[in-house]
Amino acid sequence: MNRLAKRGSETLIEMVATDGEESNGPLYETNSTAGSELPGSSEFDKRQQSKDSIFFCDGTRRIDYVLSYVDDPKQDGDKKAERRKEFENNLLKSGLELETEDKKDSEDGRTYFIKIHAPWEVLTTYAEVLNIKMPIRENDIPAAMENPFECMFGLFRLPKEVMNPEPDYFTAPFSKQRQELFFIEDENTFFSPSVRNRIVYYILSRCPYGTEEGKKKFGIKRLLSNGTYTAAYPLHDCQYWKKSKDQNCGNERYTLYTQWARFLRFYKEQPLDLIRRYYGERIGIYFAWLGFYTEMLFFAAVVGLICFIYGLITMTGNMSSIEICDEFIGGEIIMCPLCDKNCEYWKLNSTCEASRYSHLFDNVATLFFAIFMGIWVTLFLELWKRRQARLEYEWDLVDFEEEQQQLQLRPEYEAKCTQKKKNPVTQELELERKWTLDFYGKLFLCWMAILFWISLIIASMIAVIVYRLSVYAAFASLMEDTETLQPISSLLTPQLATSVTASCLNFVIIMILNFLYEKIAVWITDMEIPRTHLEYENRLTMKMFLFQFVNYYSSCFYVAFFKGKFVGYPGAYTYMFNKWRNEECDPAGCLIELTTQLTIIMAGKQIWGNIQEAILPWVWNWWRRRRARTNSEKLYSRWEQDHALQCFGALGLFYEYLEMVIQFGFITLFVASFPLAPLLALMNNILEIRVDSWKLTTQYRRPVAAKAHSIGVWQEILNGMAVLSVVTNAFIVAFTSDMIPRLVYYYAYSTDQNSPMSGYINNSLSVFLISDFPKEPGASLGAFTTCRYRDYRYPPDHEKKYLHTMQFWHILAAKMAFIIIMEHIVFIVKFFVAWMIPDVPAEVRARIKREKFLTIQILHEYELNKLKENLCNRTDYQVEKEVIATEGKRELAQVMG
Structure with missing residues (x-):
């Protein structure tokens, strides 16, 4: 790299300014009402310019970026005007060309628009600084052999000109001294619009605009935050619903809308090369990952659906639910009250419907599906690495990581870190963060804030548990018939009513805490002053994921691993805070409640996410357009149309990744309790791809193109969740489902050879003498003196009264053995599969x-x-x-x- 590239971004403005002064001078033009006399061009009438034009008024210089502001003298107007003047002068010195649209010509009559054009000299200079790879010769390496089954997938394919919008080239980092080497047919089209807006944004983010309180201030981000400018964005190339009449416009936005963003194209492949060309590699790699994840979900959804159908077919033959529903078995078993006050004794057959539905998810296929998903996760991650490696090659990202780490410092880091230190590798002076006592204090404050919010989540989860414990009695008194000891509704039992309402309440709390913590996480990360954009995103990602992991999954972990495990027994129950009695599981197990919890939170999150992503931006844009069209006889230009759209934001893609990773956790960590979770995720993702593409193409301004060679830190998070999912599913099968107790009874305690599972329900319920209650709860109905409860304890007439039986210890040993065996089998297969599949083809x-x-x-x-x-x-x-x-x-x- 030449001298300019080595010196880095700290002196770029001054060096380029010198080059600009030696030339004919930058252009700064102002357009008033009808026309203006431009240097080097004849008189131009603005009304003759197409409203879709993406060029200056001369019709030749492309608009690479747009700034807008409202001249409001009431709110620090003079100070903002001074900042703008200094900032725009420095932009001119850096070689950029500016053209201002007067507010009289804007749609609302109050907004100024500054159009920015980067001439060839600026583009070539910064292309070398940013180490951008450009084509030098068309690729003559023979293409890979075609898939013999390609004809079977013709329905899902897009036209070749959409999938491959440009030829494949050999590329090399651009060099101004070697311009003859590069494949330059036309200087105006050599750099794509996405590359041009990336270069201009790099200049904007480092351009100074003065000093305040002795500190040098620079960057468009600060000017946007303090209200000096209202918006900064690159332009879309045309309207999304029709092509531009200008032959110089690429109409790539229209192609993306018609071939990608329409929901009716949901069965078609994604034009990843066109997405990358229009939006940049960072957005392209996200949609590539989302599409691959959705494809892999298809196989998990099919297997999960088969397991569900198996449970549906065998539901009527399930011996446990048959005995519970039998009038002479379950109807004769009187169960102990589930709370100390206002709860009655109840008959076992009152849970008939719940036990039947529980079998849908708690059967032998559950074990198979848990093992399958452990292997599926490994296949998904390993095959994605191969797909990612192929994209890195095709998109010229093989050597990108080192470039990004060294060059793209955050402007905020450059502004706040003035101390320099020599790099032992490059022997160049580089900016370094100064570790002061004040900075350590800020870090301590940051982590204390994180711990506080995690503690707040735990407190909210405990509050939901207290709700479950306190309202169960109310539901029981309202929904049970004290004369028949049966629930009023056979479908909605007190247990199920409590679980459903608690899950809905928990979902609302989750959404509220998410909204609040997002602001806190960004504030904390800004205080840490990360060095690069990659480091900033990684730190923010870990904070947000850690918070949302606890926020979304804590209630599921409670139901799966804590509910019904520390209950005690009648007369010696355990209490939370010595006040509320711990919850018991249904006689058919707690798995159906975990399924309910998972379904409500997962489905609710997906529905709310789609509303936020699609409906809210559309409503907001519609309202802004409605308010803006007060001057409709004037021209509604391309930059004004884009100004009325929403801003995607620097963290827009971060929230998309976070949403999908949280969903990934639902379908892996707790999939043993709900085999239909991958199917729900598949249907959501098919919609998600089209919603994301639609909103990005139609409802948002064009994001600044950025490079990325992978999904970043999300890959490590997915790997960690894949390992954790094996453990959680093994524990769910062992401790939450009723499978292991049934297997132990089948092989060790069954006495009926013709029907080995008959008598299981009676065997799994212990006997308690009602007179042993310290204070008899409920009302005594009939002449019964004992009640039953779910546990393995000796009866009251045994010498080891109410102690655990030997069968309890056999079951516990079987559960621990199952966990160890299942984990080892799945981990061995996982590591073998990972070893067999190389990361790079x-x-x-x-x-x-x-x-x-x-x-x-x-x-x-x-x-x-x-x-x-x-x-x-x-x-x-x-x-x-x-x-x-x-x-x-x-x-x-x-x-x-």
Whole structure:
């Protein structure tokens, strides 16, 4: 890299400003009402310009970026005007060209628009600084062999011109001194619009605008935050619903809308190359990952649906629910009250419907599906690495990580960190954060805030548990018939009513805490002053994920691993805070309640997320357009149309990743309790892809193009959740479902060879003498003296009264053995699969090596031809002079020798 690139971003403005002053001078033009006299152009009437034009008024210089502001003298108007003047002067010095649209010509009559154009000299300078790879020759490596089954997927394919909008080239980092080497047909189209807006944003984010309180201030982000400018954005190339009449417009937005963003195209593949070309690699890699994740969900959804159908088919033959529903078995078993006050004794057959539905998810197929999902997660992550490696090669991102780490410092870091230190590798002075006592105090405050919010989540979860414990009695008194000891409704029992209402309440609390913590997490990360954009996102990601992990999953962990595990027994129950009695599980197990909890939170989150992502931006944009059209006889220009849209924001993609990763946790951590979770996720993701593409194409301003070679820290989070999912599903099958107790009874305690599971319900319920209650709860109905409860304890007439039986310890040992065996089997298979599948396909590895070799060869030939050309251009006198000098040196060497 040349001298300019080595010096870094700290002196870019001054150096480019010098280049700009030596040229003919930058252009700063102001357009008033009808027309204006521009340098180098004839008189131009604005009314003749298409409203979709993306060029200056001369019709030749492309608009690469737009700034807008409202001149409001009431709110620090003079101070803001001074900032704008200084900022725009520095932009001119950096070589950019500006053109201002007067507020009289805007739709609302009060907004100024500053259009920015980056000329060729600026683009080439910063393309070299940012190490942007540009084409040098068309790729002549033979394409991979076509899939023999390609004809089967024709229905899902898009036209070739949509999937591959440009030829495949060999690329190399751009160099101003080697411009002849690059494939430059037209200077106006050599740099794509996404590359151009990326370069301009790099300048805007580092352009100074003065000093305040002795500190140098710079960057468009600060000017947006303090209200100096109201918006800063690159332009879409046309309207999304029709093509532009201007032949110089690419109409890529229209193509994306018609071929990608419409919901009726949900069965079509995504035009990833076109997405990457229009929005940049960072957004392209997100949609590539989301599409691949959705494809893999199809296989998990099919297997989960088969397991559900198996449970549906075998539901009527389930011996446990048959005995519970039997009038002479379950109808004769009197269960102990589930609370100390206002709860009655109840008959076991009152849970008939719940036990039947529980079998849908608690059967032998549950074990198979838990093991399958452990292997599926590994396949998904390993195959994604291969897909990612292929994209890195195709999108010229193989060597991007080092470039991003070294060059793209955050402007906030450059502003706040003035101390410099020599880099031992490059031997260049670099900005360094100063570790002061004040900074350590800020870090301590940050982590205390994080711990406080996590504690707040735990407190809210405890509040929901207290709600469950306190309202159960109310539901029981309202929903049970004290004369028949049966619930009034066979479908909605007190247990189910409590679970459903508690899940809904918990979901509302989750949404409220999410909204509040997002602001806190961003504030905390800003205080830490991360060095690069990558470091900033990684730190924010870990904070947000840690919070949302606890927020979303804590209630599911409670139902799965704590509810019904620390109950005690009648006469010696355990209490929370010595006041509320701990909850018991249904005689058919707690799995149905975990399924209810998971379904409500997962489905509620997906529905609310789609409303937030699609409906709210549409309503907001509609309202802004409605308010703006007060001056409709004037031109509603391209930049004004985009100004009325929503801003995607620097963290827009972060929230998309976070939403999908939380969903990934639902379908992996607790999938043993709900085999239909992958199917729900699949249907949501099919919609999610089209909703995200629709809102990005139609409802949001065009985001600034940014590079990314992977999904970043999310990959490590997914790997961690994949490992944790094996453990959680093993514990769910062992402790939450009723599978292990049934298997132990089947093989060790059954006495009926013809029907081994008959008598299981009676065996799993212990007997308690009502007279042993310290204070008899409920009302005594009939002449019964004992009641039953779910546990394995000796009866009151045994010498080990109410102590655990040997069967309890057998079941506990079987559960622990099952966990160990299942975890080892799944982990061994996972590691074997990961070892068998290389991260980079052999074909891609070979093509990378081949391209590097050919690129070096092309550069070498270029340097040789350049050297020969220089030698041929020398005069005979220069050659003769060099020959004489060479002979003189040789004679002198002989004399000295």
